[in-house]
Amino acid sequence: MAKNFWLFKTDPEDFSIEDLKASPGKTTNWSGVRNYQARNLLRDEIKKGDEVLFYHSSEDPPAVRGICKVVKEGYADDTQFAPEDKHFFPSASPENPVWYQVDIKLVKELKTPVTLTDLKKKASLKDMLLLKKGNRLSVMPVKEKEYKEILKMSGEES
DNA sequence: GCCAACGTTGGC
DNA sequence: GCCAACGTTGGC
Numbered sequence: 001m002a003k004n005f006w007l008f009k010t011d012p013e014d015f016s017i018e019d020l021k022a023s024p025g026k027t028t029n030w031s032g033v034r035n036y037q038a039r040n041l042l043r044d045e046i047k048k049g050d051e052v053l054f055y056h057s058s059e060d061p062p063a064v065r066g067i068c069k070v071v072k073e074g075y076a077d078d079t080q081f082a083p084e085d086k087h088f089f090p091s092a093s094p095e096n097p098v099w100y101q102v103d104i105k106l107v108k109e110l111k112t113p114v115t116l117t118d119l120k121k122k123a124s125l126k127d128m129l130l131l132k133k134g135n136r137l138s139v140m141p142v143k144e145k146e147y148k149e150i151l152k153m154s155g156e157e158s
Numbered sequence: 159g160c161c162a163a164c165g166t167t168g169g170c
Numbered sequence: 171g172c173c174a175a176c177g178t179t180g181g182c
Contacts, residue, residue, distance in 0.1 A: 011180085035165075057180055116181080134163045136179055160182085167176080 005147040006046060007053040007130055008068070008104070009138040017054055017065045017109055026106040030139075031077045032087045034099060038139040043074040043100040046139075052104050053142060053150060055130070056113075063113035064150055072103035110154040124149055 008030060010016070020028055033039060047070060054066040076097035079087035092098040119125050129140045142150075151157070 009180090037165095060182095062181070136164055138179090162179100162181095164179080165177090167174100169174095170172090 001047065004045070004047065004050045005053075005142040005144055006041070006050060006070075007055055007064070007140050007142045009055045009057050009140075011058045012056045013058070016056065017106070020054070020066070020068075020106050021109065027071060027103055029072075029077075029101050029103050031079045031099075031101040033077070033101070033138060034087065034089070035136075035138065038137055039098075039100055041139050041141070042102055045141075046070055046074065046102050048073050051107075051147065053147065054104075054106070061115040061117055063115040064110065064119075064154070065113050066109045067107045067151070067156070068104040069107050070102050071105045074100045074102055077101040108156070110156060112154050114150050114153045118153060119150070122149065122153070 015028070020026060030042070033042060050070045052068040052070060053064045054068050055064050056062060076094065077087070077099040079085045080089040080092040080097065080099045081094060082088055087099075089098055116130075119128065120131060125131065125146055128142070128146055129135055129137065130142075
């Protein structure tokens with residue numbers, strides 16, 4: 001099956017690329033997503049080996065900061081079962097999970113982050129979901145062409 | 159800190 | 171099933 005490409009947004013105050021670098025095996029479980037559209041992608045579409053752009057929102061400037069690889073496909077997000085967790089979701093149970101997560105591993109941190117401003121300047125990226133007005137998905141698909149273009153802009157080889 | 163845009167909730 | 175109210179996201 002063909003490899004797919006994704007972009008994961010994160011507020012660096014919650015979880016940054018530095019946190020990811022400091023994680024065991026530079027790997028983390030992408031928990032806490034509470035949006036049904038994003039959930040469907042995590043559960044059904046995002047496959048082992050897929051590549052992920054790691055994007056920092058809410059920093060100045062917002063930017064793509066790294067490349068990751070999916071190392072584990074969709075499984076239940078444990079934080080939904082934990083009453084003390086801020087992501088607790090009372091109607092979910094281990095038998096009937098509502099929310100899903102995948103594991104991603106950092107492949108490389110971009111030497112040159114690709115900022116939102118840079119992305120907006122590229123005519124070839126004008127249809128990117130990330131740039132669509134009002135888009136609030138934290139997990140979204142990226143076209144292979146867009147992915148390659150962004151790597152090129154960062155000076156990385158793909 | 160502001161605010162536009164969006165998703166979710168809950169009353170009816 | 172509608173829709174107003176609310177909370178959240180995220181760029182600026």
